[in-house]
Amino acid sequence: MSRFVVKLGSALLTQAGLRLNEPGISDWTRQISGLIKSGHQVVVVSSGAVAAGLGVLGLTHRPTDMPTLQAAAAAGQSGLATVWETCFRLQGFAASQILLTHDDLSDRGRYLNARATLLRLMDFDVVPVVNENDTVVTDEIRFGDNDTLAALVANLIQADTLIILTDQQGMYREDPRMNPNAELLTQVNALDRGLDAMASGGTGSLGRGGMITKVRAARLAARSGAETVIAHGKTPDVIARIARRESVGTRFNAPEAAETARKRWLAGHLRVKGSVTLDAGAVEAVLKGGRSVLPVGVVAVQGQFHRGEAIAVLDAAGTQLAVGLVNYDADEARLIQGVSSRNLAKHLSVPGEPELIHCDNLALR
Ligand SMILES: Nc1ncnc2c1ncn2[C@@H]1O[C@H](COP(=O)(O)OP(=O)(O)O)[C@@H](O)[C@H]1O
Numbered sequence: 428m429s430r431f432v433v434k435l436g437s438a439l440l441t442q443a444g445l446r447l448n449e450p451g452i453s454d455w456t457r458q459i460s461g462l463i464k465s466g467h468q469v470v471v472v473s474s475g476a477v478a479a480g481l482g483v484l485g486l487t488h489r490p491t492d493m494p495t496l497q498a499a500a501a502a503g504q505s506g507l508a509t510v511w512e513t514c515f516r517l518q519g520f521a522a523s524q525i526l527l528t529h530d531d532l533s534d535r536g537r538y539l540n541a542r543a544t545l546l547r548l549m550d551f552d553v554v555p556v557v558n559e560n561d562t563v564v565t566d567e568i569r570f571g572d573n574d575t576l577a578a579l580v581a582n583l584i585q586a587d588t589l590i591i592l593t594d595q596q597g598m599y600r601e602d603p604r605m606n607p608n609a610e611l612l613t614q615v616n617a618l619d620r621g622l623d624a625m626a627s628g629g630t631g632s633l634g635r636g637g638m639i640t641k642v643r644a645a646r647l648a649a650r651s652g653a654e655t656v657i658a659h660g661k662t663p664d665v666i667a668r669i670a671r672r673e674s675v676g677t678r679f680n681a682p683e684a685a686e687t688a689r690k691r692w693l694a695g696h697l698r699v700k701g702s703v704t705l706d707a708g709a710v711e712a713v714l715k716g717g718r719s720v721l722p723v724g725v726v727a728v729q730g731q732f733h734r735g736e737a738i739a740v741l742d743a744a745g746t747q748l749a750v751g752l753v754n755y756d757a758d759e760a761r762l763i764q765g766v767s768s769r770n771l772a773k774h775l776s777v778p779g780e781p782e783l784i785h786c787d788n789l790a791l792r
């Protein structure tokens with residue numbers, strides 16, 4: 428048995444951006460049902476609520492303001508879920524709707540709950556259809572694109588393969604909308620940082636993330652050992668062919684062994700309330716030595732956060748190196764930055780742990 432997350436983007440799920448692509452959804456449900464009948468488990472991550480809602484609201488263009496976008500998502504989501512459910516029922520399966528926000532996945536208790544529910548649904552052969560809960564999220568906490576959400580779901584259920592279906596044959600060396608002669612990449616290493624420069628954030632008129640969010644999603648999925656395949660959703664039998672490991676689209680190999688579940692959960696904190704900047708010695712200790720972040724190596728503290736919350740760890744250039752759970756409030760961290768751990772009592776009335784972030788609570792980016 429293998430576990431798959433199949434993500435379908437807005438570019439595929441709508442017809443001219445105004446109606447749901449029902450023939451497409453019918454064909455993908457047929458393919459996904461085939462996988463389930465062969466003993467595999469599948470979670471679907473489906474975009475398309477906003478695009479479907481535009482038609483319901485009588486709009487001909489995607490609005491830019493949040494209330495109208497959120498209204499469109501609410502108006503479109505029920506129709507989207509109904510189409511998935513109807514199509515799966517015709518294949519002999521039930522479907523279920525799961526709407527998630529970033530907060531659901533950054534709170535450890537809710538994360539574990541979501542995991543248990545998804546796994547239980549699949550035990551019952553009920554197909555979870557996941558989307559972002561667009562109607563309630565604010566700009567600060569939204570994933571925005573469903574590529575990131577799909578990668579976190581792949582981490583959550585420890586999927587073997589994340590399949591991202593879009594309106595291109597895969598990832599090219601350059602955006603094919605800019606250079607139609609760009610070369611299609613068939614096999615890459617998900618951890619190769621060189622891929623970022625080839626993937627632009629440019630999208631079609633409906634998508635949100637472009638290729639860059641897909642590359643980041645592949646890297647995130649690789650944390651739990653999942654491979655990612657990006658392919659064109661209209662390639663005949665694309666899902667079955669990927670499951671048979673045929674060469675379709677771009678396969679992102681996941682070379683590293685899976686991280687611990689706790690570190691994966693930590694790495695999924697994409698929105699943080701603050702950060703600390705490290706000096707060069709501390710950067711080296713954290714990156715190469717796998718060491719804790721000590722107050723003595725901190726040169727600046729940004730934002731307002733509380734003990735136990737997730738914060739980012741930056742180098743002097745502002746590059747995010749890691750995310751970790753901090754042992755002090757921001758105000759305390761400012762008092763002890765640059766201070767040796769044995770001298771904390773001189774700066775704090777109640778000194779706590781010697782580490783600002785313990786290495787067990789630190790996930791490298
Ligand atoms: N290197 C690249 N290879 C392929 N597509 C790219 C690349 N860089 C940018 N893109 C763009 O990414 C788009 C797909 O992303 P997006 O529109 O967000 O679709 P979806 O809704 O499926 O997520 C493509 O149509 C393409 O224009």
Ligand SMILES: N[C@@H](CCC(=O)OP(=O)(O)O)C(=O)O
Pocket residue numbers: 435436437438473474475476477478500558559561571572573574633634635636637
């Ligand atoms: N949650 C949104 C989808 C966001 C989005 O457009 O994502 P994507 O198609 O992955 O670029 C919706 O249902 O409309």
